[in-house]
Amino acid sequence: MASITLTNIIKRYGAGKSANQVIHGVNAEIADGEFVVIVGPSGCGKSTLLRMVAGLEEVSGGEIAIGNRVVNDLEPSERDIAMVFQNYALYPHMTVFDNMAYGLKIAKVPKDEIRARVDKAAKILEIGPFLNRKPRELSGGQRQRVAMGRAIVRQPQVFLFDEPLSNLDAKLRAQTRLEIQKLHRELGITSLFVTHDQVEAMTLAQRMMVMNAGVMEQFGTPEEVYNRPASTFVAAFMGSPPMNLLKSAPDAPPDTIVGVRPEHLDITPSGWALTVEAVEMLGAERLTYGRWLHGQADELVIVRTEEACAAPELGQTLCVTPRPGKIHHFDAATGKRKDLGA
Numbered sequence: 233m234a235s236i237t238l239t240n241i242i243k244r245y246g247a248g249k250s251a252n253q254v255i256h257g258v259n260a261e262i263a264d265g266e267f268v269v270i271v272g273p274s275g276c277g278k279s280t281l282l283r284m285v286a287g288l289e290e291v292s293g294g295e296i297a298i299g300n301r302v303v304n305d306l307e308p309s310e311r312d313i314a315m316v317f318q319n320y321a322l323y324p325h326m327t328v329f330d331n332m333a334y335g336l337k338i339a340k341v342p343k344d345e346i347r348a349r350v351d352k353a354a355k356i357l358e359i360g361p362f363l364n365r366k367p368r369e370l371s372g373g374q375r376q377r378v379a380m381g382r383a384i385v386r387q388p389q390v391f392l393f394d395e396p397l398s399n400l401d402a403k404l405r406a407q408t409r410l411e412i413q414k415l416h417r418e419l420g421i422t423s424l425f426v427t428h429d430q431v432e433a434m435t436l437a438q439r440m441m442v443m444n445a446g447v448m449e450q451f452g453t454p455e456e457v458y459n460r461p462a463s464t465f466v467a468a469f470m471g472s473p474p475m476n477l478l479k480s481a482p483d484a485p486p487d488t489i490v491g492v493r494p495e496h497l498d499i500t501p502s503g504w505a506l507t508v509e510a511v512e513m514l515g516a517e518r519l520t521y522g523r524w525l526h527g528q529a530d531e532l533v534i535v536r537t538e539e540a541c542a543a544p545e546l547g548q549t550l551c552v553t554p555r556p557g558k559i560h561h562f563d564a565a566t567g568k569r570k571d572l573g574a
């Protein structure tokens with residue numbers, strides 16, 4: 233196993249005047265055995281970052297080290313990594329066993345050893361009964377497990393996952409998420425996992441890197457990222473519905489955006505007076521969308537309450553108060569959290 237160190241990583245596509253820089257100096261230290269998720273919206277550069285660690289993309293600047301070895305100039309096959317892709321990339325004409333064994337055969341691992349490693353991985357992933365089937369005879373979830381099995385048998389220092397769950401339906405995705413967690417607990421292999429799905433990121437990550445337009449906005453545990461977002465971008469990206477970000481809250485310091493999560497607004501006899509515009513019933517909870525007119529300002533505020541609370545009527549006035557200690561302050565010019573480091 234090994235740590236991964238990213239030092240001032242830069243990526244440019246193209247050259248000269250048409251060069252397009254898509255990664256702008258990422259620094260991160262991923263500990264030996266850690267499970268780190270790279271999350272961010274489409275186009276933010278997460279796949280590019282992962283592919284640079286894999287050696288599938290060249291690094292334009294900076295240094296990537298796996299363990300104590302700088303790998304910038306090493307071929308993917310020399311990096312001691314295994315990658316699991318979104319589309320599984322299984323060989324259709326080979327059995328499950330042969331798909332899992334293929335990399336080992338190429339590496340001239342002895343036959344007995346291959347058999348033992350494939351059997352062990354098949355047992356962990358519960359795909360033993362399918363070893364003689366072809367990929368087309370498997371469900372999407374089973375194929376995804378074969379793809380993971382192929383990575384496991386190589387006993388790499390590092391696992392790289394590129395949106396491996398996005399082709400699965402919601403139920404299977406949730407189940408496979410649990411299996412990946414279990415796998416990581418059992419094998420303890422350093423893992424980098426790319427997703428655009430914040431729920432996947434929150435549930436899988438020991439720490440997560442939140443990317444925005446080629447910049448790493450925050451690197452922290454799910455709790456840190458949710459409870460102390462480093463910027464308005466992170467505050468809005470993590471959490472559904474997102475944090476309310478108010479440009480002109482009364483009593484706020486000048487040039488400050490005030491953030492309050494929808495679940496941290498309590499309905500009170502007085503407070504911020506919202507006009508209810510929409511109510512959504514989501515089962516265990518209810519979302520109320522209210523317009524807050526105060527001074528020159530006109531802002532939409534989302535309130536999340538338990539389903540048991542009385543349902544607000546459209547058009548009624550609803551007063552809410554942020555819960556003490558749950559208010560976030562961001563710099564209006566930069567979007568950065570104001571009490572960072574405090």
Ligand SMILES: Nc1ncnc2c1ncn2[C@@H]1O[C@H](COP(=O)(O)OP(=O)(O)OP(=O)(O)O)[C@@H](O)[C@H]1O
Binds near residue numbers: 245
């Ligand atoms: N081969 C390429 N040539 C030029 N630009 C590229 C290339 N690959 C990616 N890009 C650009 O780099 C940026 C980052 O792309 P990347 O695929 O890493 O984003 P992503 O966060 O993984 O997005 P998605 O979730 O949609 O896959 C995008 O603006 C993309 O258009």
